[in-house]
Amino acid sequence: MYSGIIRFYSLSNVRKYLKELLERYQRDYDRSSNVVGSLLRTEGGKGMEVIMSKGWAKVGAMFVNVADPEKGGMEMTFQLVTEMKPRITKTEEILKTFESVEGLAIQADATFLLYLHGGIPERLVVDSTESKPENFAYKGDFATV
Amino acid sequence: MEDERQDVLEVSVVLESVEASRLSEKANENANSNYSLNVSLSERDRSTETLVLAYSLELTSQPQAGRFKVSGTATLKGNRDEIKEGITAPDEKQPPPILVMIYERVYSTLYVLSGALKVPHPMPNLLKKGS
Numbered sequence: 001m002y003s004g005i006i007r008f009y010s011l012s013n014v015r016k017y018l019k020e021l022l023e024r025y026q027r028d029y030d031r032s033s034n035v036v037g038s039l040l041r042t043e044g045g046k047g048m049e050v051i052m053s054k055g056w057a058k059v060g061a062m063f064v065n066v067a068d069p070e071k072g073g074m075e076m077t078f079q080l081v082t083e084m085k086p087r088i089t090k091t092e093e094i095l096k097t098f099e100s101v102e103g104l105a106i107q108a109d110a111t112f113l114l115y116l117h118g119g120i121p122e123r124l125v126v127d128s129t130e131s132k133p134e135n136f137a138y139k140g141d142f143a144t145v
Numbered sequence: 146m147e148d149e150r151q152d153v154l155e156v157s158v159v160l161e162s163v164e165a166s167r168l169s170e171k172a173n174e175n176a177n178s179n180y181s182l183n184v185s186l187s188e189r190d191r192s193t194e195t196l197v198l199a200y201s202l203e204l205t206s207q208p209q210a211g212r213f214k215v216s217g218t219a220t221l222k223g224n225r226d227e228i229k230e231g232i233t234a235p236d237e238k239q240p241p242p243i244l245v246m247i248y249e250r251v252y253s254t255l256y257v258l259s260g261a262l263k264v265p266h267p268m269p270n271l272l273k274k275g276s
Contacts, residue, residue: 007193133225136198136232138186138241143179144204144268 002119008112009132011102017114018098018121022091025119029084036078051078087119094121154223154231156243158250161217167262172210178265180204181274184244186232189218196221196228200247204255204267211264215251219243240271 008014036051043050053075055068065072106126113125183203190197201216221231221243234241240248252269259266 009191009193013192132191133229136186136188136191136196138184138232138244140184140240140244141274142182142184142240142271143274144182145270145272 003117004115006114006116007127007130008114011106011112014112014114014124015095015098015102018091018095021121022088022095025084025088025091029081029088032077032081032084036074036081039074051075090120154221154227156222156231156246157220158247159217159219160215160251160254162215163254163258164212164214165258165262166212167264168206168209168212172206172262172264174260174263174265176210176265178268179207180265180267181207182248182267182271184240186219186241186244186247193225194222194228196232198232198243200244202248202251206265206267211259211262213255213258213267215254217251219247238273240273245271 006017008017039050040047051071051074053065053068053071055065055072056063057065101124104126107128109131110126110128111130111132113127114121115123115125181204183205185201186198188196189199198219198221199216200219201214204211204213206212221228223231231243231246232241248271249269252267255267
């Protein structure tokens, strides 16, 4: 979900996508940080030990936690929150400065390829070789049978 | 992106406006059901995986007993080829698949309204005029 290439038919659609992406990240961040924050408040004074689990063991190429699922889950949520912050900051920055992309001299029928890496919009290709399909319109007369 | 890939065209139809009229005092549900249908579809918005169409269908019975006008939007979700297939009529004599789907989705409303107005029920299939 967080790495891939998406084609857009207009820059306004790219902007709309970035805005929705940022809103989604902020929603996920708020939800996850509320979970961690609420636990820290409930277990007041204990600090990070209520989040950090000692039940991890390396199994094959990954860490597995069988002994302490509650804290293990909380630790993962905390890690997720930590990783979300820079993603939000970067996406915000891209959106704030998107006007400079919109100010470029771009062919009217160009399409756009957006490259997302780790959830962060990193590159944009202005593709003048593939244009948006023609506007669809249809009129017809029928009989019901 | 790979995990959001659509395998089948997904279509959602929203009915935004309905007008229904009984045109003759003599009309009744059991009379011959012969409706002509005037259709218009136009693109409202498009992205690589979504096409939003505005539709308008006007049905008039012959002889004139009832008239219905329904309009709204149809949203097609799929990849570029699936969307193209959904809006392209197989041949000149047939309607585009999306029109058939729209008519199927609004048909129950038309059926109920025609019953309420005591005018003939429209039939459930479409045939292009002149074919």
